[in-house]
Amino acid sequence: xxxxxxxxxxxxxxxxxxxxxxxxxxxxxxxxxxxxxxxxxxxxxxxxxxxxxxxxxxxxxxxxxxxxxxxxxxxxxxxxxxxxxxxxxxxxxxxxxxxxxxxxxxxxxxxxxxxxxxxxxxxxxxxxxxxxxxx
Numbered sequence: 001x002x003x004x005x006x007x008x009x010x011x012x013x014x015x016x017x018x019x020x021x022x023x024x025x026x027x028x029x030x031x032x033x034x035x036x037x038x039x040x041x042x043x044x045x046x047x048x049x050x051x052x053x054x055x056x057x058x059x060x061x062x063x064x065x066x067x068x069x070x071x072x073x074x075x076x077x078x079x080x081x082x083x084x085x086x087x088x089x090x091x092x093x094x095x096x097x098x099x100x101x102x103x104x105x106x107x108x109x110x111x112x113x114x115x116x117x118x119x120x121x122x123x124x125x126x127x128x129x130x131x132x133x134x135x
Contacts, residue, residue: 017057025112032053033056034054035052045132050065051107053115067102075097076096078096084119097128
């Protein structure tokens with residue numbers, strides 16, 4: 001019996017994001033999923049938690065270390081291919097200077113919405129290193 005290979009060559013095909021233990025938010029008619037979890041890569045910033053936001057198709061993915069205590073600039077980590085402003089996104093992690101959104105350790109849907117709107121808007125991009133220092 002011959003074995004046939006199944007080839008998926010349509011580049012619009014993607015595997016959606018896992019939705020278990022994630023909250024859903026709709027911004028500008030697009031679905032996003034978000035969660036806060038332990039992130040040991042943020043220990044240098046004085047925090048262990050990070051907010052991750054992703055679109056269902058995984059083209060938009062950002063990570064925001066919550067309560068950054070590095071004393072320099074707050075930043076957002078861009079992991080996906082879709083992000084506002086000029087730059088080439090999706091090849092490697094890019095850290096960009098961003099506003100301070102949270103006033104306490106609580107992350108609300110309002111803050112998530114603000115981060116998504118800011119991330120997708122056109123703006124001047126200021127890149128920072130892993131500690132938040134200007135590059």
